[in-house]
Amino acid sequence: MGMAEALQVLLRATADWLQLEQRRGIHSIVVNEELLRSVAHSGGIHPQAQPVRHSFKEPVTMDSKSPKSRKITIGLETSPEVSPAQNPIRRPASARLDDMEMLSREVLPCQLCPHLAQSRKQVVFGHGNLNAALMFIGEAPGMEEDEQGLPFVGKAGQLLNRMIKAMGLDREDVYIANVLKCRPDTPGQAYGNRKPTPEEMERCNPYLLRQVEIIQPRVIVALGATALQGLFGNPNESITRSRGKWRSFRDIPLMPTYHPSYLLHKESVPDQAMIEKRKVWEDMLSVMEKLDIPISAKQRGYFSQ
Ligand code: SF4
Incomplete structure (x- = not known):
């Protein structure tokens, strides 16, 4: 055998x-x-x-902290069911685990961006359920993500977790990845993050594409303009224009919405923050509808005046 x-x-x-x-x-x-x-x-x-x-149904969670210490967590599925009829091209979970494992072996030691390979603490490969119907894609790891080797673990990640919970899901039901797998360097600065350059995103993009191909989610949510620009390879993509409108990425419905960091940034002006959060929630309701997740009256009523 x-x-x-x-x-x-x-x-x-x-x-x-x-x-x-x-x-x-x-x-x-x-x-x-x-x-x-x-x-x-x-x-x-x-x-x-x-x-x-x-x-x-065996969902698979992969923590990719380092090639040596990586652990695979196997749990029982609680995510929305994806029937073979709904997703005929999805490979069996065990094959997806093999594929993702092979990909992570390639990505974790990646040196394609020498400056980032030198400055990063670790590659932030991606995290979540390989059986996920829903995949969130952000822009790049920040300082906390670089420390922990996991995407969306800082304040923005906590807000994303709350959004996922409000949808009636759990973080372990979805898959989360970034268009850039290494923290963009900030020479001379211990704190702060910078936006990835188009060249960096282009170099890293094949890894994300393979993650999408392996997971074959039913819906992708692109978080923020940079994620949208990286995914479509177009620096002119505007999140203000695109937000809330369904797109297609590799034949998968994609919903662009604001990055949680943007919502946190708006919190200094509570009224504005509420308006922007409501827009994001409307986008999540559309995502739930697309995924056939039942929406309660309470969920519909969040943010209603
Ligand atoms: S950002 Fe992507 S392409 Fe660049 S070194 Fe990291 S993993 Fe490799």
Whole structure:
């Protein structure tokens, strides 16, 4: 049995045990990648040892802190269901895990932007559910993301988490990535972030495209002008003009909306902040409709006067 096949069998066998754990109230476990490999190599799992349950869907969460310490978290799906009919081109979860793993091995040591490779603490690969129906794409890691190796973990990330919660989802239900995987350098400055250059985004873009191809989300949300510019390779993209209007990216519906940092920036003027937050919430309601997520009267009424 090849390694990929053995890993697939191991994942499926683990599925039954995870369902038992879920009934016991445990919703995720951490699996050491090297252990998985050694088990797969050992051939100790027999393909017929555990039946595959058709009802089981194995979402996969990948933390990419460093190539050595990376861990794979496997949990039971709580995200909106994507049926094969809705997404016929999506590969099985185990194949997507393999693909994403292979991609992360390529990205984590990337030196294509020598200045960023030198200044970064770590590459911020992306994080979330490989089974996600919804993918958020931002611009680039900031200082906190660079520290933690995860996207959207600072104040803007907390606001994004609240938006996701308000949609009735959890951060672990979605996938989050940036158009640039390394923190843009700010020579001479310990604090502050800068916008990625078009050249940097162009260099990094193939990685994001492959993430999109692997996950095949049903909907993408582009957060802010820079994400839009990076995705479409057009520095003239305007978030003010595009916000709230459906676009198509690689045949996937894409909703452009404001970056959470912009909303935080507006908080110094509460009335304006409320107006802008309401616009973003309207965009999220459109996303929920597109994903067939039921919308309650309370959700519809957020921000209504
Ligand atoms: S920003 Fe992207 S292309 Fe540039 S070094 Fe980092 S991972 Fe590589």
